[in-house]
Amino acid sequence: MKTMFLDVSQLCVQYAGRTSRAVDQASFQLQTGDIGVLIGPSGCGKTTLLRAVAGLERASAGSIRLAGEIVSSPQVHLPAESRRIGMVFQDYALFPHLDVSRNVGFGLAHLKAAERQERVRRVLELVGLAQAEHLHPHQLSGGQQQRVALARALAPRPRLLLLDEPFSNLDVDLRERLAHEVRGILKAAGATALFVTHDQLEAFAIGDRIGVMHEGRLQQWGEAYDLYHRPATRFVAEFIGHGVFAHARLEQGPDKVVVHTALGDLNDMQECPLPSAYPQGLCDVLLRADDIVHDDAAPVKAQIVRKAFRGSEFLYTLKLQSGESVMAHVPSHHDHAVGEWIGIRAQVDHVVTFPRQAL
Numbered sequence: 001m002k003t004m005f006l007d008v009s010q011l012c013v014q015y016a017g018r019t020s021r022a023v024d025q026a027s028f029q030l031q032t033g034d035i036g037v038l039i040g041p042s043g044c045g046k047t048t049l050l051r052a053v054a055g056l057e058r059a060s061a062g063s064i065r066l067a068g069e070i071v072s073s074p075q076v077h078l079p080a081e082s083r084r085i086g087m088v089f090q091d092y093a094l095f096p097h098l099d100v101s102r103n104v105g106f107g108l109a110h111l112k113a114a115e116r117q118e119r120v121r122r123v124l125e126l127v128g129l130a131q132a133e134h135l136h137p138h139q140l141s142g143g144q145q146q147r148v149a150l151a152r153a154l155a156p157r158p159r160l161l162l163l164d165e166p167f168s169n170l171d172v173d174l175r176e177r178l179a180h181e182v183r184g185i186l187k188a189a190g191a192t193a194l195f196v197t198h199d200q201l202e203a204f205a206i207g208d209r210i211g212v213m214h215e216g217r218l219q220q221w222g223e224a225y226d227l228y229h230r231p232a233t234r235f236v237a238e239f240i241g242h243g244v245f246a247h248a249r250l251e252q253g254p255d256k257v258v259v260h261t262a263l264g265d266l267n268d269m270q271e272c273p274l275p276s277a278y279p280q281g282l283c284d285v286l287l288r289a290d291d292i293v294h295d296d297a298a299p300v301k302a303q304i305v306r307k308a309f310r311g312s313e314f315l316y317t318l319k320l321q322s323g324e325s326v327m328a329h330v331p332s333h334h335d336h337a338v339g340e341w342i343g344i345r346a347q348v349d350h351v352v353t354f355p356r357q358a359l
């Protein structure tokens with residue numbers, strides 16, 4: 001059975017001289033061998049939370065447990081160097097004058113030379129750089145250097161690995177590929193890891209569990225599927241994927257709930273709240289770009305306001321006659337001009353609603 005390895009409970013971190021908390025009552029857990037990712041806009045508190053887990057910031061309230069032991073609370077602060085946590089940062093700062101094997105062996109001074117060599121060989125194999133042990137950092141690509149940094153962090157067998165935006169200095173194309181590779185490496189090493197990123201694709205490529213942060217608060221901690229299909233807050237709904245909110249009215253039909261929207265009625269949903277959840281069933285419904293289908297035969301027309309080419313598809317921003325906006329992913333062979341009116345309909349499997357707000 002997997003055990004809870006990292007347990008963050010109601011954690012608050014407040015910097016001196018600041019009125020608001022950088023991390024505000026964050027709670028989440030990570031099982032042994034799992035990879036967690038914290039995602040959110042710049043300034044939301046991701047790095048502060050990671051640094052608190054590392055022991056580089058103090059908890060002003062709440063607690064952090066590692067393998068059942070409290071390492072941070074207002075009363076307890078286990079120093080960073082005693083936590084057996086490895087870290088990989090954005091500027092991975094390899095030692096330029098040391099070759100790859102010396103860089104990787106740097107934290108292994110306590111081992112005998114033969115053991116150290118063996119451990120270095122094992123982690124370099126793990127990251128696919130066994131052939132590079134005698135090269136110097138400047139002879140490696142950015143992606144290879146980052147894998148050396150990962151090997152260096154894994155070499156002393158940390159109990160937990162923390163990674164803060166490790167790919168942000170790399171090309172976008174390389175980033176997602178490396179994210180998949182790093183996931184494979186961490187899984188092969190059986191490592192438990194916590195990542196910070198602001199990039200959704202990266203988060204989805206790496207994480208078993210993903211936490212969305214906003215203004216110091218962890219808004220939701222869950223699997224990617226749930227963040228997308230069952231967002232807990234409006235912020236999560238808007239942050240993950242592309243979409244907009246539209247006014248809607250839920251009504252109980254004879255055998256199922258119908259959702260009335262400016263785009264027509266939604267039927268045949270897999271999941272939908274009951275009308276009694278809102279006064280008169282009035283609420284806002286999330287319409288994602290994937291939920292909006294371009295259909296020339298549809299009675300509802302919308303005008304293309306903006307379009308962005310995404311390779312296999314366009315992301316259209318559309319305006320309905322009612323003035324409401326929606327977004328739609330449309331296969332890129334349907335290349336319509338900005339200003340054109342096209343037919344659309346909504347096809348929503350998981351209906352996500354929130355209390356009504358002025359649009």
Ligand code: ADP
Binds near residue numbers: 046047048
């Ligand atoms: P993120 O990693 O999501 O960009 P941070 O954790 O770096 O966010 O920052 C969260 C908040 O804490 C921000 O308002 C930031 O200005 C503030 N902050 C970060 N580091 C410090 C610091 N050393 N002293 C004071 N405030 C800080």
